[in-house]
Amino acid sequence: MAEVITYRDAVARGLAQELRRDPTVHFIGEDVAAAGGVFKATKGLLEEFGPERVRDTPISEEAILGAAMGAAMTGLRPVAEIMFSDFLATCWDLVAVEIPKTRYMTDGQISLPLVIRTANGGGLRFGAQHSQAVENWAMSIPGLKVVAPSNPRDVIGLLAAAIRDPDPVVFFEQKSLYPTKGEVPDGEIVEELGVASTLRSGRDLTIVALASMVPRAVAAAEELDTLGISAEVIDLRTLVPLDVTTVVESVKRTSRLITVEENPRLCGWGAEIVSIVGEECFWHLDGPLTRVTTPHIPLPSADALEDEFLPSVSRIVEAAQKVLL
Amino acid sequence: MSTTQIPEPTRELSAQEQRQLDLYRQVVRIRRFEERAYRLFMEGLVKGTSHLSLGMEAIAAGFGEAMRADDYTFCTYRGHAHTLARGTPMEGVMGELLGRASGVCGGKGGSMHLTSVEHGAMGSYAIIGAHLPIANGAAWSAQVRGSGQVAVCFFGDGTTNIGAFHEALNLAKVWNLPVVFVCENNLYMEYTAIGDVTAVEHPAADRASAYGLESIIVDGNDPDAVYEVAATAIERARSGGGPSLIEAKTYRHGGHSRADPGTYRPDDEVARWLARDPVVTYRQRLLDGGVQPALLEEIEDRAQADVDAATEVARAAPPPQLQAAYTNVWADGGSSWRK
Known part of the structure; x- marks a missing residue:
């Protein structure tokens, strides 16, 4: 149940x-x-x-x-x-x-x-x-x-x-x-730290997301599907320990990576993922490693502004299309 | 702990005399250790920085004597004295100062982070104020576990103006925690006189009423007085009576750290406090009370011999292996952040 x-x-x-x-x-x-x-x-x-x-x-x-x-x-x-x-x-x-x-x-x-x-x-x-x-x-x-x-x-x-x-x-x-x-x-639930979960398999690119960005990444992958683009979605779940294995294996198959981060641009966690993938998957890559983040600004209060600047489904879709050009 | 064999006395020592000899043993051991630490620093063997308790030995000694073996000590970067006063072997402390593998923290802590959990020395904290809330946590845990343990937290006068001091005192009172806060007021923060930057005359004691605590001031250069006030506060904490805040007036014989000659202090002030040297004055008190000089000389010789031996052990010990830098980040013993 x-x-x-x-x-x-x-x-x-x-x-x-x-x-x-x-x-x-x-x-x-x-x-x-x-x-x-x-x-x-x-x-x-x-x-x-x-x-x-x-x-x-x-x-x-x-x-x-x-x-x-x-x-x-x-x-x-x-x-x-x-x-x-x-x-x-x-x-x-x-x-x-x-x-x-x-x-x-x-x-x-x-x-x-x-x-x-x-x-x-x-x-x-x-x-x-x-x-x-x-x-x-x-x-x-x-x-x-x-x-x-x-x-x-x-x-x-x-x-x-x-x-x-x-x-x-x-x-x-x-x-x-x-x-x-x-x-x-029902019953006791215990997961393991340091294990990412692959929510959706795909062939053309890997989207790595965390927390609130995960549902957006999944929605973007569904939209990309209708455009003929097959995206794999990984929910990192933990940043430390970092499940490098799952990410690297995925990118080696799909040859492209997008990270979706809520944190502001500079030194966001996606930069670390991109750096690791750059070092460990370089010869498997077919597109620019790409980060979708909140811009490097303090987050504004007004709903019109906040909605615009947090990473959205449409920004993820656009980024994917650019990576696949 | 010293294994000093006291020469057979001509009459049986009273409990108080025995305690006074223990206190004297502690202040002398700390004094000799700190003098050696200073010398080794000047020789380039102790690196980085070191903050000595020369002139302030009576506080660590008095509390160390009053504490139960399983009580917790939290101290600052000026913590050689408090760590030794719990019975941490000198070899391990000296090894840590010299950055050797034989140090109590394997060379990864240093002078400012001496820790010996098995002796109740729960760490030396080098960020002002940090350990007051942490001592609360240990006291909270003791309260929950019903263990009867007490946490004693030492800090300097400068700490009384940082937020964590006030947060910690309030929570300690609200939760009625078995914790004793001990302000070692040596009149100077680092280079600046505490009186020049503080709204009240007694930086700790005058704040006690704000947290529903009694104002307690003690002569921090008098081991007997410190012991008495410590025993009372620790007993109160152990029996469920809650926290205490004690201000111990004292003076450091040197500057803030090795780099500081302490020239900002008026000569007459220094002279006045040197005349109240806790080791010298306590020795005289014991002699005046009829303790045989031979007993005191034996304690002094033994302390010197222990310091010499600890120095030799530390000097002979190897530095930590490079691989040690990658150990004990995590509980699995390693440092890996990836899977």
Whole structure:
């Protein structure tokens, strides 16, 4: 029996699955308990697990991640929510300087099995300070694993994998996906980090996408089909570990690559994919490696502007046609 | 830990005298170690930077004496003293300073990141303020696990003006965490006097009331006083009484780091504080209290011998293998980011 649920409800279901399974899992953040989260993605957890395991914090991002880090090194498996991924900047010392380096600097004496959940990306007209897609920030830091699911099933399965992982994971939930729906099977769901999923097979080019860009890439591939272009679509699912094997094998078959990224242009994750494919697939290529991204601008608030500048289905289709010229 | 054999006393030592000898042993060991670290730096064997606790030994010693073996220490880049005070072997600490494979972190941490989890030394943190929230986390975990452990977090006066200090104190109080925050107020941040840039006279203690905490100031150069205040605060935390914030007044004998001669400090101020040297004054107190000089000399000789031995071990140890740079990024022991 499968069930259709929202991406939003999948968050609560994934957390509940792990809170039920492992008493060392604790969940903290701003407005996450009594209010059920500002995006209502953690509704019902306080009622089931009580205030010791599902705990509201003050608006103190450093205190939140510090608590998670100190608890993780001493026997708990904390999940900490940072309400908007933009707020990672207020606790960037913990995210980039403390958490990822501690195992290394102590030569393995300290383990940090923790998850930072955060609502990432644009599409909700929140303006430039509540809409950033910052998965590439986290990707650039050695010692952080980076996950960004595109559908409800992956939210549950990858969140479970992140919580069970012995290393720190930044888990980006794309906030425009919260109301989207997908089928999930009954029972426990656990996926593996570092395994991309090929959503659609194709012969002429490979489209690599992440999170909110995945449904757009699939829609673009369907439109390309009507134009006689066969596109393979890969949902990366995790940026670290990065499933290079799936991407490289695909591009060797299709000989063309487009990445679709929500992050602004410079140093987006697609640049890394393009660089790897350039090095490892060069002699198999029949077209320019191409990136579709948000332009290198802060994301504007007005719907007319936001819709224009986030990568759209039509921009992906146009890019594919150019690559195949 | 020192394995000093105390010469047979002519009468049985009281518990207090025994503790005072332990405190003296700690301040002397830290003093000798720091003097050696400075010398090795000048010889080019300790590289990078190093921040010494010369003049501030009594705080690490007093707390180290009051802590239970499974309590947690969180300290700063000025953390040689706190790491040693938990019983971390000198060889491993010296090895880390010299960048050797024998260091407590295999040479990947350095002077500013000394860690020995098996001794409760949960890391030395080199970004101001970072470890106060982290100490909260360890205390939270102890509270959840019902382990009775206490986290003790040392930091400098400069930390009292950064946001993490305030975030951490508030959360510690709200969650009633078993954590003790210890501000080592040595009057200077790096080069600037804390009083010149702070709205209140006592940078930690005057902020305590903002978080519903008692204002506690202690003479940080007096090992007995530090021990007493530490024991009280740790007991309060362990018994569910919540956090404490302690301001220990002290002075560093040198500059902020190896690169700083500390010339910005008035001569008379330096002279005044040197007269309150915690090692010298504590020695005199013990002698005045009737402790035999031979007991103290034995402790001093042993500390020097331990430092000499640790130095030799560290100097003889090889540097880390190049391959070590690729280890322990991840829990699987490796550094691979791709699949």
